[in-house]
Amino acid sequence: MAILYMRTSTIRRSAGRTAVAAAAYRAAVALDDPRTGERHDFTRKRGVAASGLAGWKGTRGELWAAAEKAERRRDATVAREVVIAIPHELPPGRAAALLRDWAEWIARRHGCAADWSLHLPGREGDRRNLHGHILLTTRRSEGARLTEKTRELDDRKAGSRHLRAWRAEWAKRARAALAEIGVAADLDPRSYAAQAREKRIPFMLGGEHLGPARAALARQGVPVAAALRNATRQALNAEVRAWRRALDDTLAAVIDEAASGGPPQPHQRVR
Numbered sequence: 001m002a003i004l005y006m007r008t009s010t011i012r013r014s015a016g017r018t019a020v021a022a023a024a025y026r027a028a029v030a031l032d033d034p035r036t037g038e039r040h041d042f043t044r045k046r047g048v049a050a051s052g053l054a055g056w057k058g059t060r061g062e063l064w065a066a067a068e069k070a071e072r073r074r075d076a077t078v079a080r081e082v083v084i085a086i087p088h089e090l091p092p093g094r095a096a097a098l099l100r101d102w103a104e105w106i107a108r109r110h111g112c113a114a115d116w117s118l119h120l121p122g123r124e125g126d127r128r129n130l131h132g133h134i135l136l137t138t139r140r141s142e143g144a145r146l147t148e149k150t151r152e153l154d155d156r157k158a159g160s161r162h163l164r165a166w167r168a169e170w171a172k173r174a175r176a177a178l179a180e181i182g183v184a185a186d187l188d189p190r191s192y193a194a195q196a197r198e199k200r201i202p203f204m205l206g207g208e209h210l211g212p213a214r215a216a217l218a219r220q221g222v223p224v225a226a227a228l229r230n231a232t233r234q235a236l237n238a239e240v241r242a243w244r245r246a247l248d249d250t251l252a253a254v255i256d257e258a259a260s261g262g263p264p265q266p267h268q269r270v271r
Contacts, residue, residue, distance in 0.1 A: 004085070004167065004170070004171055004174070005084065005085035005145075005171065006082060006083070006084045006085075006163075006166070006167055007082070007083045007084075007209050008080065008081065008082050008083075008163065009080070009081050009083075010077045010080055011077065011078050011079040011080070012075065012076070012077050012078070012133070013071075013075055013076050013077075013078060013082060014073075014074070014075040015097075017078075017116060018033060018035075018036065018068060018078065019031075019064040019067045019068055019078040019079040019135065020033040020035075020038075020040060020061075020064045021033070021038075021040045022064075022067060022079060022081070022135060023060055023063075023064045023079075023115055023135055024040035024041070024042050025040070025042045025045065026048070026051070026115070026117045026119075026133040026135065027042075027048060027051040027060060027115070027117045028041065028042050028043060028044075028045040028046075028048040028051075028117075029043060029051075029060065030042070030043050031060065031061045031064065032065075033065065033066070033068065034065050034069070035067075035068045035069060035249070047119050047120045047121075047122060048117055048118070048119055048120075049092045049095075049096060049118045049119070049120050050092070050096035050099075050105075050115040050117070050118045051115070051116060051118065052100055052115075052116055053113065053114070053115055053116075054100070054103045054104040054106075054107040054113065054114040054115075055104070055107030055108070055111070055112060055113040055114055055141045056113035056115075056141050056144065057143045057144045058144040062144065063113055063115065063137070064079070064115075064135075066144075066145065066146050067079060067137050067146060069136070070139055070146050071138075077136060078138065078140060079135050079136060079137060079139055080115060080135070080137075080153065081134065081135050081136070081138040082106075082132075082133070082134040082136070082166070083131060083132070083133055083209065084099075084102075084131060084132050084134070084170065085129075085130070086098065086099060086118070086130045086131055086132055087130070087174055087177070087178055087183075088121075088129075088130045089108060089118075089141065089178060089181065089183050090130070090177055090178070091181075092118070092120070092130075094177055094180070094181070095118055095130060095132075095177075096118045097177075098173060098174065099116050099118050099132040099134075100116060101173065102134075102169065102170055102173055103116040103134050104135070105169060106136065106166065107136075107141070107172045109149070109165075109248065110136070110140075110150050110152070110153065110160075110162075111140040111141065112136050112137045112138075112139065112140060112141055112150050113136070113137045113141035114134055114135070114137075115134070115135040115136075115203070115242060116132060116133070116134045116135075117132065117133045117134075118130075118131075118132050119131050119132065119133065121141075122212065122215075123210070130146075132160070136150075138150055138153075144252050150227050195211075214226060214227065230254070
């Protein structure tokens with residue numbers, strides 16, 4: 001079943017990270033960082049099915065070199081990242097087109113540049129873990145140069161509003177892509193909390209993203225705090241889902257009885 005998972009984060013110098021290294025790793029390429037003089041070579045990395053740029057007229061190396069050069073502060077945020085789950089039912093070509101088109105939509109919406117990469121599931125991981133990485137510049141992009149900051153994404157309140165718009169647009173595009181191959185999916189772009197408030201049901205807990213390193217340790221049986229928290233949340237969510245199923249069946253039975261004027265009829269709930 002397709003799910004809507006989207007996580008945003010920032011690439012900060014204060015954490016010892018660079019946009020050039022992040023871009024090289026996610027696209028599995030080699031990039032030189034003129035600011036530090038380092039070369040980041042990830043050409044041996046496997047699992048990157050497709051990648052590309054939106055809103056930029058130069059190369060990937062030129063884009064992220066410019067992003068690093070534009071920031072003077074030692075604690076600067078040099079890029080934003082979005083990690084998004086892609087419906088595993090989609091073939092890689094259609095998944096890449098979906099990710100590319102959505103990245104282009106964000107680049108147009110905010111006037112920034114976007115660097116997207118489609119990652120296939122790992123050999124030892126969950127085969128449904130088809131996902132995308134999108135790196136966004138923190139400045140507007142004009143041709144092959146970066147200008148003013150995208151301040152609307154720095155403000156907490158405005159940023160949350162834009163994130164909701166991103167999720168809604170992704171849900172719409174993902175549903176359309178799935179419909180093309182005959183798969184119906186109810187991708188609700190709202191948070192679990194928002195869905196629970198509307199339906200007046202117990203809150204569903206979201207999971208934490210482990211990343212490849214922690215996921216590998218968890219598979220080997222090493223206690224990983226985030227993985228243990230996820231397991232607890234999944235158990236609690238299972239109880240909530242069971243409660244929802246019981247509620248759905250009860251409501252369906254009441255509806256059947258009211259419609260027929262007789263006792264409840266066997267009802268099979270369609271998910």
